[in-house]
Amino acid sequence: MGAEHLPASEFDIEELEQSLVTSDPADAPPLVQLMAPDGSLREDTKYGHYAAHLDGEALRAMYRDMALVRRFDQEATALQRQGQLLLWPPLLGQEAAQIGSGTALQAQDYVFPTYREHGVALTRGLELSKVLRLFRGVSNGGWDPRESNFHLYTLVLAAQSLHAVGYAMGVQRDGDDAVTVAYFGDGASSEGDVHESMVFAASNQSPVVFFCQNNHWAISVPTEVQSRIPLSNRASGYGFPGVRVDGNDVVAVHAVTRWALERARSGKGPVLIEAFTYRMSAHTTADDPTKYRELAEEEKWRERDPLLRLERYLRSTNTAGQDFFDQIAAEADKLAASTRADVLAMEAPDFEDHFANVYAEPHPLIREELEWHRQYQAGFAEETAGQAEGEAR
Template identity: 50%
Template sequence: MAHTQTPTADLATDVDDVARLLNPDGERVADPDLDPWVKDVSVDTLRGLYRDMVIVRRIDTEGIALQRQGQVGLWAPCQGQEAVQVGTARAFRDDDFVFPSYREIGVNYVRGAKPADFVLAWRGEAHSTYNPYEINTATPQIIIGAQSLHAVGYAMGIQRDGTDQVAAAYFGDGASSQGDVNEAMVFASSFRAPVVFVCTNNQWAISEPVTVQAKFPIAGRAPGFGIPSMRVDGNDALACLAAMRWALDNARAGGGPAFIEAVTYRMGPHTTSDDPTRYRDRDEVEAWRRRDPIARLEALLRTEGAFDDEFVAQVAADADAFGADVRAATLGAKTREPLTVLDDVYAEPHSGLDEQRRWYGAYLDGFADEEVAR
């Protein structure tokens, strides 16, 4: 007879039942599932992960400040989630293709996004800011969970091209309740598509806790679709790197899809239009603050004797420079003529787009007539 358990909310939020390589104090711990995937990781690699996370946090801080100053319309903060994003993204090859949500600031940074790419869409100056094919990363998806279907479709195309690329989709714990994510896993499993699902379980889907989304760990759903899964400490950049290397290797070897649940916490609001103090307990936030992913990696580097003043100063300078470039790109943005909103919508011109351009042009001309009348 199969062993059964009574579902409880505690299982979904258990932060100890995760695979990890660094404990909250930054001490290196062994894990038989993860250790084989980080044997080659050097101190320089660890320093690189640290630098990436510090810069990502600075981008995030700058974005929030710009929104509060009225320079961008909205911002989706990622503070606390830097290890998930940077750790997993550093495992990709350049030719892999990534499908992020609107919160993957760290993924986009690692993939090569430029300072302007983080702000122009939120400012309303561009449809998407970057060209997806320049950094092999799809435009950030606002529709919750839709990117999971896009990733699987791309992965099925990879199969037919006969290459060993891999696609990956990032989404949150709330999105795991969407039909899109579950449908994507059905297709991925049925076709053994080379795709990795990364569920960033940050404990909150806007104002709903993960206990409303799941009574068991979310990673436990994937095996029901025939997809191997791993539940990792999302505040441990080294564990996230290892988990993604495992998933990518599985896909490249023809093993099909894999699922990673990274257990972390959204330290800030869902977006800058949200007030998390209305639904979150302060003690809960402070408990997670003590699990900070950047401080954790800093502790390891100090143990390794690799966290000296020169390194700290260089990282701070790099973060300041990138943050300044983000601000400059925002303040220096030039609003295009209204009619250009129809540019670059389709790869080739067609009659429907021409008709929209004529209609919108006439509409804009009407405002010109009003100006003359005044």
Template identity: 80%
Template sequence: MGAEHLPTSEFEIVELEQALAASDPADAPDMVQLLDADGVLQFDARFSPFAEHLDAEALRGLYRDMFLVRRFDQEATALQRQGQLALWPPLLGQEAAQIGSGRALQPQDYVFPTYREHGVALTRGLQLSSLLKLFRGITNGGWDPREKNFHIYTLVLAAQTLHAVGYAMGIQRDQEDAVSVAYFGDGASSEGDVHESMVFAASNQSPVVFFCQNNHWAISVPTEVQSRIPLSNRASGYGFPGIRVDGNDVVAVHAVTRWALEHARSGKGPVLIEAFTYRMSAHTTADDPTKYRLSSEEAEWRQRDPLSRLAKHLRGAGTGDTFFDEVAAEGEAMASAVRAEVLAMEGPEFEQSFETVYADPHPLVAEELAWHRKYEAGFADTDRSGEGN
């Protein structure tokens, strides 16, 4: 463009931006949906076959999982508000994305979560209260990752995507029948770690599924500010499939994830899944979403609630109140048990924190421990009643 054609007014600048957006070859891809907002099953020639095994009992199981993890999330939020947890990242609204994908995994598959995959943890068989140990501040982890093939929560944004690809490259070399799955959010997709992990995954045709939960908000930054194109479209730049799925449709998420796992497991390389969903609560309990988004936006997404959608389908297929009452009662019992377990948790002695800084003894840590012991000893003769102070 010559200098004489450069935009010279605010109107021309806006017009140019609109033209660039219109010419961008990134029109929103078709979104896979198998269960519509009214709870009616739809047919998709490509993905419906991967959901054929979901009979009435299996669908009730998916509802139960989503209900229980939502009730757990509510209890954890209450515990944090009451000072029993230092922080809590809610998952309200993302239950279908997590339960649908988690139930598609095979036992030998290995999951690399962020810090919000409470629903995936449930599907892997973790004791839910163990997730709260980290947020109560009594451990750096909370569970043995190898026991359920579910890695410890990763609070360093996007680091787990690199870990997942490295693990997948190991799977290739060991010739294991497994897939590595990296969960991350739309905010993490802007991190260089995600780019680097996808480069290596594509170059090695590694058996890894990248599962992006696009919940529309990276704390206070909307997705459209982070990316001019749908996140699933990015996969084509690396040379592997990208699929956008309705993240509030547990059936579609399950089917798409099964397809992606089969693709990766059969040696065809990585897949990127973008689960198009919404975070209906705060980013964490330290966040106030009313500062950056409209209540009307939240109200619109509540109408797409993943639990309500599946409940409509189940009721339409003949599932009565007894089932829903039983699940609600199970949720209350689970929440009470979680609360009791958290309140009974005791942290380690302070000196034990010096033992986990490094794998092997370190002279500087030993020096700091000696100083701490001397400092503590200085209070030994103090009259606790206050006399002599």
């Protein structure tokens, strides 16, 4: 358990003096891609093996997941526009990054998401409408994370990356074979907690996969403001591998994530995956991308749409025909309808519930304030009853 400390020679000053800087950290790493935007397959000697098990059925299932979560996302956006949700962070464009990575996980693995991992939630078997409780303002959580090994959304950027490492340190102590996955974005990669989580994960050689979706925009700020070097290159500074994968290629994302999980599971420590993708929609429904980015850029990425790419492959290889796509579309519409129904049925919680879970154990101030609140409310009830009585006379 835990890392053996590096031998003293790793920090030997004489050796260091003899060494030369041989590479520029700003050099772009190769982009792992197994399926090109036109739907044709690419060879990759290192990662191709990790996608070899993906047969037609598996690829159709991945397409289905991506299509379902895209339709869900579209419905959630509509629900926000109609005043049924307070806010919504769309995942449009990031379906492959999320479905590709989520489907590589095993049941015992534990995910620590940000607030945009709706696709990963789907792969963990979470009923998607539960995610909307947070955005409807009826819960700050919405599900039991222990049922799906999918932690609650975390809105304070990168705080969850440390929780993922701590959880993995527990896994190590238990001698279990679970891996944790910390999701975060290019914007959050600047947060100190990402740095500290990578330091702790490396120091303990913990089974963690850092999954960074570089969607190019942190609200209005481009990735270039966050980093002068490719984000995946940062991993080498912590002493573990970093891989940049085409985040719109669901097959490549799946393969690279499987590789990283297997590596972490076998005790070789953390990996950073940078999924190179694009936020095709706004940061949230409160955002307006026309203020800060060019339409031409959006057009360019539309050509790289992750669903379109897999559809091209499925059609060109006769892995799926029109019937399949029609059936998926119908299923997606059904999901949208049930999502809408679920959201409309979500009622505001009782304010009193807020007193219940501030503490696990009895607390005199909570008891006192709850009592006061009840009496205050009861006063209104008496007043209303009094008025009704008065009107009746």
